[in-house]
Amino acid sequence: MTVPVLDAPALEKLISAAVAAPSVHNTQPWRFHLVPETSVLEVWAVPERALSAIDPEGRALHVSVGAAVLNLRTAARHLGWSPEVRLLPDPAEPDLLAGVQLDSAAVCHAPAVEALYDAIWRRHSIRSPFTGPPVPADVLAELVDAAHAEDAELELPDDAETARLLHLTAEAERRGATDPAQRVESRNWVRQPGASLYGIPTSALGPQDAAGRLPMRDFSALAPERHLAPVPFEERPRIAVLLTHGDHPVDWLHAGLALEHVLLAATVHRVRASLLHQAMEWRFLRWEAREVRHGPAFAQMLIRLGYGPEGAPTPRRPAADVIDS
Numbered sequence: 178m179t180v181p182v183l184d185a186p187a188l189e190k191l192i193s194a195a196v197a198a199p200s201v202h203n204t205q206p207w208r209f210h211l212v213p214e215t216s217v218l219e220v221w222a223v224p225e226r227a228l229s230a231i232d233p234e235g236r237a238l239h240v241s242v243g244a245a246v247l248n249l250r251t252a253a254r255h256l257g258w259s260p261e262v263r264l265l266p267d268p269a270e271p272d273l274l275a276g277v278q279l280d281s282a283a284v285c286h287a288p289a290v291e292a293l294y295d296a297i298w299r300r301h302s303i304r305s306p307f308t309g310p311p312v313p314a315d316v317l318a319e320l321v322d323a324a325h326a327e328d329a330e331l332e333l334p335d336d337a338e339t340a341r342l343l344h345l346t347a348e349a350e351r352r353g354a355t356d357p358a359q360r361v362e363s364r365n366w367v368r369q370p371g372a373s374l375y376g377i378p379t380s381a382l383g384p385q386d387a388a389g390r391l392p393m394r395d396f397s398a399l400a401p402e403r404h405l406a407p408v409p410f411e412e413r414p415r416i417a418v419l420l421t422h423g424d425h426p427v428d429w430l431h432a433g434l435a436l437e438h439v440l441l442a443a444t445v446h447r448v449r450a451s452l453l454h455q456a457m458e459w460r461f462l463r464w465e466a467r468e469v470r471h472g473p474a475f476a477q478m479l480i481r482l483g484y485g486p487e488g489a490p491t492p493r494r495p496a497a498d499v500i501d502s
Contacts, residue, residue, distance in 0.1 A: 178282035181257040183216060191218065192496035194252035194297050198437055200241035201232060201454060202366040203376050203491045207245050210501040220246055220275040226375075228366075230358035231458050236429050239274065240477060243433020244440075246275045247327070248297050251441070255294040259283045264430045274430060296444035301490035303449040309484025312415055316446045320482075323442040324419060329435035329477070332418040332468060339416045342456075342466060342479060349455035349462050359458070374492045416453070417480040420467060424475040432477035443482060453479035 181187060192209055200206060206226035210219040220242060227238050246262060253260040261278040265271075317333055324331035334342060353359045368376035419436055421428040436452075443450050456462040457478060466476035 178257070178284060180280065180282045183211075183279055187256055188218075188500070189496045190256065191249055191252050192500050194294070195220070195245040195249040196493045196496065196499060197297050197300070198241070198244035198248045198433075199300075199302060199440070199452065200244070201237040202228060202363070204228065204238075204241065204366070205375060205494055205499070206238045207242050208499050208501060216278060216280040218249065218277045218279060219273055220249065220277070222272045222274050224272060228362055230356070230362040231353070235426075236477075237454065237457070239426050239429035240433040240436060242274045243430040243435075244437035245433075246277070246430070247434045247437035247441075249277055251290060251293050251297065253277065253279060254283060254287065254290045257283050264427050271426075274426075292445045293438075293441045296441040300440050300444040300450075301488060302451045303485055303488040304451050305486055305488065307414075307449060307481075307483025307485040311413065312448055312482050312484070316443075316448060317415075317417075317482075319446075320417065320439045320442055323438040324435040327435035327438050328421070328431045330420045330422075330474060331435070331439060331480075332420060334416060334418060334468065336413065338468065339414060342416055342418070342453075343414070345456045345462050345466055346453050346479065349457075349459050352459060353455055374494045378491060415482045417482060418466065418468070418476055419478040419480060420474040420476050422474055428475070429477065436478055436480070439480065447484070448482055449485050449488070451481045453481055 188211065195207070195209065196205060204226045206223045208221045208223055210221060211217075212219060222235070222238055222242055224235075227235055232238060246264075250260050250262055258279050259281040261281070263276045263278070265274060266276040267273050321331045321333070353363065366376040368378050417439070419432060419439070421432050421435075440450055456466050457476065463476050466479065467474050
């Protein structure tokens with residue numbers, strides 16, 4: 178097999194796929210650097226795009242960058258490479274979160290890769306109620322396998338556990354809306370349409386966000402006294418819990434890889450998703466989000482799954498703006 182040429186058009190496709198990944202508050206905390214002599218595309222964190230109140234340890238930043246790495250790896254396979262991903266490749270450079278080696282050709286064409294690559298451009302969070310039938314068991318099993326492929330676990334709680342997780346989310350939402358630093362930081366990332374390529378556009382929030390109804394976040398946090406007990410959008414909401422066996426930066430990156438793999442696999446089956454991150458932002462609530470019967474593990478994200486309207490994507494920066502010249 179012939180190794181693809183890593184020219185400007187190929188590089189733009191790779192970066193465009195990477196930046197289509199989800200990121201906390203759409204901060205897009207990444208930049209990319211090509212090392213031509215080694216054919217390594219480096220993925221760097223951008224510390225100034227971190228959320229100091231919501232994500233003081235940088236865990237969500239690592240998850241966001243991990244999701245971008247999954248998209249980058251998928252696009253590289255689509256273009257004909259057999260990419261080798263190294264996470265945290267240089268201990269002396271803590272902001273260098275991944276290196277993707279692009280010097281080997283793929284040995285075969287994989288239809289599953291093409292399906293995931295196509296899903297990159299269609300995946301986005303849906304914050305409105307889901308109205309369709311339950312997600313089939315075989316699709317959920319495929320999502321579990323997607324998480325396993327990235328050294329993570331995806332648990333599918335029963336109704337009682339789902340109710341407990343939504344109450345944890347409610348408590349986290351209340352804390353976030355009444356904590357002065359988190360309120361200001363969250364509101365600062367709400368953008369008017371066309372005002373910025375970062376942040377959450379008001380058009381994507383939906384009418385429920387400002388009403389204090391779960392499971393959606395109230396990004397505006399204008400009236401914390403209006404926050405109510407959890408009112409699920411669906412009669413039987415389907416929540417999945419993404420976990421890792423460790424809780425260090427490399428585990429957070431694996432969580433991001435697994436998260437995006439799950440989201441792309443869901444998109445292939447036209448399953449919509451939104452991310453419930455509120456409880457992950459409080460250490461003791463994140464610890465409570467795990468299911469103790471399954472042994473030691475660390476919750477990294479709650480994912481809400483279902484069928485519903487198409488919704489609108491949040492804006493992304495163009496590839497040229499996030500790659501070092």
